[in-house]
Amino acid sequence: MRTTYDHVVLIRDLSWLLELGDAGHVTEAAATIGTSQPTLSRALARLEDELGVRIFERLPTGVSPTPEGEIVIEAARDLVARHDLLVAALTHRLDPDSGMVRLAFLDSMATTLVPRLLRAFHAQAPGIKVVLSQEPTHHIHRDLDRGVVELGLTMDRAEGHAWLPVRRERLVVVVPPGHRLRHRKRVGLAELADDELVTTPAGFAHRALVDGLLADAGISPTISFESADLATIEGLVAAGLGVAVVPEAFAGQSGSVGLALSSPGATRTIGLTWRTDRPLAPPAQRLVDFVRGQGWDD
Amino acid sequence: MRTTYDHVVLIRDLSWLLELGDAGHVTEAAATIGTSQPTLSRALARLEDELGVRIFERLPTGVSPTPEGEIVIEAARDLVARHDLLVAALTHRLDPDSGMVRLAFLDSMATTLVPRLLRAFHAQAPGIKVVLSQEPTHHIHRDLDRGVVELGLTMDRAEGHAWLPVRRERLVVVVPPGHRLRHRKRVGLAELADDELVTTPAGFAHRALVDGLLADAGISPTISFESADLATIEGLVAAGLGVAVVPEAFAGQSGSVGLALSSPGATRTIGLTWRTDRPLAPPAQRLVDFVRGQGWDD
DNA sequence: CGTGATCATACGTCGTACGCATGGTTGCAC
DNA sequence: GTGCAACCATGCGTACGACGTATGATCACG
Numbered sequence: 236m237r238t239t240y241d242h243v244v245l246i247r248d249l250s251w252l253l254e255l256g257d258a259g260h261v262t263e264a265a266a267t268i269g270t271s272q273p274t275l276s277r278a279l280a281r282l283e284d285e286l287g288v289r290i291f292e293r294l295p296t297g298v299s300p301t302p303e304g305e306i307v308i309e310a311a312r313d314l315v316a317r318h319d320l321l322v323a324a325l326t327h328r329l330d331p332d333s334g335m336v337r338l339a340f341l342d343s344m345a346t347t348l349v350p351r352l353l354r355a356f357h358a359q360a361p362g363i364k365v366v367l368s369q370e371p372t373h374h375i376h377r378d379l380d381r382g383v384v385e386l387g388l389t390m391d392r393a394e395g396h397a398w399l400p401v402r403r404e405r406l407v408v409v410v411p412p413g414h415r416l417r418h419r420k421r422v423g424l425a426e427l428a429d430d431e432l433v434t435t436p437a438g439f440a441h442r443a444l445v446d447g448l449l450a451d452a453g454i455s456p457t458i459s460f461e462s463a464d465l466a467t468i469e470g471l472v473a474a475g476l477g478v479a480v481v482p483e484a485f486a487g488q489s490g491s492v493g494l495a496l497s498s499p500g501a502t503r504t505i506g507l508t509w510r511t512d513r514p515l516a517p518p519a520q521r522l523v524d525f526v527r528g529q530g531w532d533d
Numbered sequence: 534m535r536t537t538y539d540h541v542v543l544i545r546d547l548s549w550l551l552e553l554g555d556a557g558h559v560t561e562a563a564a565t566i567g568t569s570q571p572t573l574s575r576a577l578a579r580l581e582d583e584l585g586v587r588i589f590e591r592l593p594t595g596v597s598p599t600p601e602g603e604i605v606i607e608a609a610r611d612l613v614a615r616h617d618l619l620v621a622a623l624t625h626r627l628d629p630d631s632g633m634v635r636l637a638f639l640d641s642m643a644t645t646l647v648p649r650l651l652r653a654f655h656a657q658a659p660g661i662k663v664v665l666s667q668e669p670t671h672h673i674h675r676d677l678d679r680g681v682v683e684l685g686l687t688m689d690r691a692e693g694h695a696w697l698p699v700r701r702e703r704l705v706v707v708v709p710p711g712h713r714l715r716h717r718k719r720v721g722l723a724e725l726a727d728d729e730l731v732t733t734p735a736g737f738a739h740r741a742l743v744d745g746l747l748a749d750a751g752i753s754p755t756i757s758f759e760s761a762d763l764a765t766i767e768g769l770v771a772a773g774l775g776v777a778v779v780p781e782a783f784a785g786q787s788g789s790v791g792l793a794l795s796s797p798g799a800t801r802t803i804g805l806t807w808r809t810d811r812p813l814a815p816p817a818q819r820l821v822d823f824v825r826g827q828g829w830d831d
Numbered sequence: 832c833g834t835g836a837t838c839a840t841a842c843g844t845c846g847t848a849c850g851c852a853t854g855g856t857t858g859c860a861c
Numbered sequence: 862g863t864g865c866a867a868c869c870a871t872g873c874g875t876a877c878g879a880c881g882t883a884t885g886a887t888c889a890c891g
Contacts, residue, residue, distance in 0.1 A: 243543060243544070243545045244543070244544040244545070244616065245541060245542070245543060245544075246541070246542040246543075246544065246612075247541045247542070260836095260837075260838090261837080261838060261839095262836085262837070262838080270880085270881090271880075271881055271882080272837095272838075272839095273838090273839080273840080273880085273881070273882085273883095274879075274880060274881075276838060276839065276840090277839090277840095277879075277880090278879090280839085281879095286619075286620070286623055287623065287627070288623050288626075288627070289680060289811070292679050292680040293837085293838060293839085294679060294837085294838095294888090295836085295837060295838090295887070295888040295889055296836085296837070296888090296889070297836095297837070297838090298837095298838080299679065301680045301681075302635075302680075302681075303623060303626060306619070306622055306623065306626075307619065307623070310615065310616075310618070310619035310622070313615055314544075314612055314615055314616065314619075317608065317611055317612055317615070318542065318608075318612060320608070321584075321604070321605065321608035321612075322584065324604055324608075325584055325585065325586050325601060325604065325605070328586075328601060328604075329585070329586070337600075381590050381592065381597065382587060382590040382599040382600075383599075383600075513587070558867095558868075558869090559868080559869060559870095560867085560868070560869080568849085568850090569849075569850055569851080570868090570869075570870095571849085571850070571851085571852095571869090571870080571871080572848075572849060572850075574869060574870065574871090575848075575849090575870090575871090576848090578870085579848090591868085591869060591870085592857090592868085592869095593856065593857040593858055593867080593868065593869090594857085594858075594867085594868075595867095595868070595869090596868090596869080
């Protein structure tokens with residue numbers, strides 16, 4: 236019911252006003268704008284009514300701004316310019332050549348997958364800025380849902396999210412330098428039944444993965460330490476505090492010994508994931524397309 | 534038919550956006566604004582659609598701005614502020630205590646009536662700026678019609694204009710220092726039948742006034758010189774180039790001799806005039822009221 | 832004194848914003 | 862776990878208002 240507002244001014248009307256100021260004729264300006272003369276005539280009347288001042292004086296030869304009109308036109312120029320600036324800023328963000336994409340990934344990818352992926356992507360799309368954040372899996376999904384990031388790199392696909400495999404990494408067993416199995420090239424997980432295990436806390440994707448492998452092997456080792464960080468886990472193993480199952484790239488970093496696993500399914504698959512309930516912004520879409528085109532799964 | 538425009542953004546929607554950003558809840562912001570929750574919800578959707586970006590992420594606990602939304606909100610704050618600034622500037626102009634009024638008047642009033650009038654008005658309304666312009670009568674009427682000035686001081690009331698008498702000035706005859714009538718206190722216009730007359734060009738209000746007086750007296754003197762400026766005319770008379778009929782105040786300024794006229798109607802009435810097809814701005818109205826209240830006609 | 836150009840307005844149509852009521856989700860409490 | 866409460870989105874009917882076409886009123890110019 237209420238139709239009396241303080242700020243109903245249309246930005247469009249203001250931009251029409253500028254055209255009108257330049258043209259000096261309602262008819263001519265309307266043609267330039269691409270509307271009818273009465274429509275522009277009424278848009279002007281509407282603005283004058285809302286602002287409470289006469290903006291243009293009507294003369295037999297056209298229209299001419301009143302002193303108040305000069306003020307309004309100057310302000311309109313400013314407002315329209317700032318609106319255009321806003322649109323430009325948003326467009327720039329969405330421009331597939333110059334925009335920005337936010338990517339969240341797991342700590343365990345920070346030194347391996349992510350740098351290689353981004354180096355290749357940056358070479359192809361140098362204008363796109365990639366904002367990175369390292370987070371646990373559940374934070375990644377939350378941030379995806381909240382729009383804080385457009386893309387995530389995870390090991391699991393969540394409900395309602397697209398998921399594109401990027402790379403499969405072999406998992407290895409790491410043991411301390413003095414461990415009984417240290418000279419083996421290849422071990423079966425079942426051989427670790429009596430070892431103490433260092434792994435990630437419950438709730439982490441890596442933990443679920445390792446638990447699955449252990450269950451398949453029919454063992455459930457004692458867990459000595461838990462850490463969210465795979466590099467830390469490798470360090471604990473190197474210090475003799477247990478054994479662990481980690482991605483190949485983490486083996487040996489601080490002195491642990493990596494042993495290949497005999498089970499062929501001992502891999503973790505990392506995938507790009509994003510919301511599907513609304514279309515991706517162009518820069519994010521471009522990164523997805525890049526991954527899809529590269530065939531990063533080797 | 535097409536109602537798809539580039540710039541349809543409502544300033545009002547932007548100000549709603551600010552409220553929404555502060556509140557963090559659609560329902561709460563809608564209540565603060567004084568509208569319904571669905572209306573605000575759809576205003577937000579409208580803006581997001583027009584700008585092509587998601588501004589707020591919907592969470593079960595309320596809404597939270599997306600990174601793009603932060604940009605939009607910042608721009609909206611700017612746009613709304615500048616709109617308010619515009620409204621304030623216009624309001625200030627219209628404020629009866631601090632506004633502005635433009636007054637056009639005739640050259641022949643510049644040294645007599647206008648200074649006295651404005652001194653008195655300024656004492657009563659010190660905040661109002663009066664912008665003055667001196668113009669011929671027909672320019673005054675044109676500028677009134679075109680909105681260049683709000684008020685005029687003229688000797689005639691034009692069609693469709695209000696006219697309020699301000700002051701009646703006596704007209705006198707001025708003659709050169711050596712003129713045969715120079716010692717007379719009072720003369721009749723008929724006595725000037727054989728003199729050469731200096732007056733204003735045809736089309737000037739003063740000319741029409743003098744012509745009328747001469748016709749009443751039954752004479753039509755030869756015109757030796759014409760000038761639009763009464764001070765110049767008085768100077769020409771002082772130099773012996775003829776006689777003239779001018780307002781009392783101009784007599785003797787550069788050596789001419791002023792003689793009272795015997796005809797009682799030999800006066801010019803100056804009045805304040807303005808357009809009546811739309812209401813006067815408050816500052817102008819205040820000047821009109823001042824004149825009306827003072828009873829300047831003496 | 833007509834003629835053309837100007838802007839304003841009457842009119843019918845149609846889009847759309849409004850409020851009310853309802854629906855779908857989600858977090859929280861018990 | 863299971864209801865409960867809070868949140869935002871949406872369907873619906875209404876009514877306002879903006880649109881274009883056509884017409885009117887006014888005025889400069891030839």
